[in-house]
Amino acid sequence: xxxxxxxxxxxxxxxxxxxxxxxxxxxxxxxxxxxxxxxxxxxxxxxxxxxxxxxxxxxxxxxxxxxxxxxxxxxxxxxxxxxxxxxxxxxxxxxxxxxxxxxxxxxxxxxxxxxxxxxxxxxxxxxxxxxxxxxxxxxxxxxxxxxxxxxxxxxxxxxxxxxxxxxxxxxxxxxxxxxxxxxxxxxxxxxxxxxxxxxxxxxxxxxxxxxxxxxxxxxxxxxxxxxxxxxxxxxxxxxxxxxxxxxxxxxxxxxxxxxxxxxxxxxxxxxxxxxxxxxxxxxxxxxxxxxxxxxxxxxxxxxxxxxxxxxxxxxxxxxxxxxxxxxxxxxxxxxxxxxxxxxxxxxxxxxxxxxxxxxxxxxxxxxxxxxx
Numbered sequence: 001x002x003x004x005x006x007x008x009x010x011x012x013x014x015x016x017x018x019x020x021x022x023x024x025x026x027x028x029x030x031x032x033x034x035x036x037x038x039x040x041x042x043x044x045x046x047x048x049x050x051x052x053x054x055x056x057x058x059x060x061x062x063x064x065x066x067x068x069x070x071x072x073x074x075x076x077x078x079x080x081x082x083x084x085x086x087x088x089x090x091x092x093x094x095x096x097x098x099x100x101x102x103x104x105x106x107x108x109x110x111x112x113x114x115x116x117x118x119x120x121x122x123x124x125x126x127x128x129x130x131x132x133x134x135x136x137x138x139x140x141x142x143x144x145x146x147x148x149x150x151x152x153x154x155x156x157x158x159x160x161x162x163x164x165x166x167x168x169x170x171x172x173x174x175x176x177x178x179x180x181x182x183x184x185x186x187x188x189x190x191x192x193x194x195x196x197x198x199x200x201x202x203x204x205x206x207x208x209x210x211x212x213x214x215x216x217x218x219x220x221x222x223x224x225x226x227x228x229x230x231x232x233x234x235x236x237x238x239x240x241x242x243x244x245x246x247x248x249x250x251x252x253x254x255x256x257x258x259x260x261x262x263x264x265x266x267x268x269x270x271x272x273x274x275x276x277x278x279x280x281x282x283x284x285x286x287x288x289x290x291x292x293x294x295x296x297x298x299x300x301x302x303x304x305x306x307x308x309x310x311x312x313x314x315x316x317x318x319x320x321x322x323x324x325x326x327x328x329x330x331x332x333x334x335x336x337x338x339x340x341x342x343x344x345x346x347x348x349x350x351x352x353x354x355x356x357x358x359x360x361x362x363x364x365x366x367x368x369x370x371x372x
Contacts, residue, residue, distance in 0.1 A: 038340065074114035080094060080096070087244055092109060117178060143161065147202075149204075151204065155230075167197070168198075170183040170185075172230055178290075181230075181233065197216045198215075198217075200214045201214045202217060203257075205250045213228070224241050225239060227285055243259060243260070246261060247259070249314055255285050256282060256284045257282060263277045264276060279294040297312040306327055309330055311327070311328040316342065318368055322339045322367065323340055323341075324372070325337070325352055
């Protein structure tokens with residue numbers, strides 16, 4: 001969710017009152033997250049910048065092209081058929097040569113495609129005026145605030161990006177009238193020579209004393225999890241890499257959380273194996289992440305059937321005596337869901353019990369006390 005300017009009670013109340021635009025949903029730590037209803041896309045600052053970039057492509061001046069005759073058709077791509085045989089079936093690939101992006105011929109074809117595209121876009125009437133207006137609206141707000149979490153005790157976490165900044169930072173305040181406090185600045189954790197880090201996700205503990213966030217270079221999904229002490233603003237010291245889908249699910253003790261972690265790539269492993277066989281681990285703040293026990297995922301429990309391409313997650317909910325293990329099957333909407341007593345999370349044999357499978361056609365869930 002996204003608002004402009006300063007945060008106020010009126011801002012949050014007004015935003016959550018717009019039924020067609022936003023709804024409030026509990027997240028695993030017991031706080032509330034504002035998001036668009038089903039079927040409505042979230043408009044993040046990144047999405048807005050992408051929109052502006054696309055619009056600039058459409059409406060950008062094309063003086064050199066407008067002064068010459070328009071290109072009326074795209075350049076043809078020559079066919080050079082390569083035939084592969086798989087299990088007795090012959091498959092033709094006429095454009096495999098285009099995979100060589102260093103080829104001067106391929107580069108010339110792409111440039112010709114670009115010239116043709118800009119020739120078409122240059123003929124759109126009013127493009128310059130449209131670009132100026134969108135840029136004016138995009139830069140009109142002094143700041144953009146989004147991804148707001150309001151804990152039961154009134155503590156608020158949110159991301160904010162000033163108009164002069166490229167990346168959002170994570171902030172906290174104790175109530176609407178309290179001053180804001182910086183929790184995480186992705187620019188400060190960016191290594192020298194690396195693309196600027198971007199905050200991918202964050203989640204505060206139930207009591208709001210700690211907040212864990214994942215940040216990745218250039219906005220990629222290859223996130224590293226950091227943990228911040230809210231009172232001091234200092235990081236705990238350890239970081240957890242391979243956190244592509246690591247969204248932390250805090251436990252009631254406020255000192256430990258569950259997170260998904262991709263498998264470690266070893267010498268000789270194919271790059272395609274990176275996203276396979278991920279697991280959910282239990283991390284205690286201040287401990288060595290490399291010694292975290294796995295609690296859910298591929299080849300962890302015989303009773304939990306997970307294939308290498310599945311993505312396992314574990315969720316917690318304030319007030320619920322259970323933990324929920326969810327299995328996402330690639331791009332399939334239907335999920336598999338397991339449950340176990342939250343008190344068993346540190347036991348040698350977590351009694352995961354399947355409550356939903358793909359055949360049940362369930363695509364989401366929401367725990368509430370003893371129910372789900």
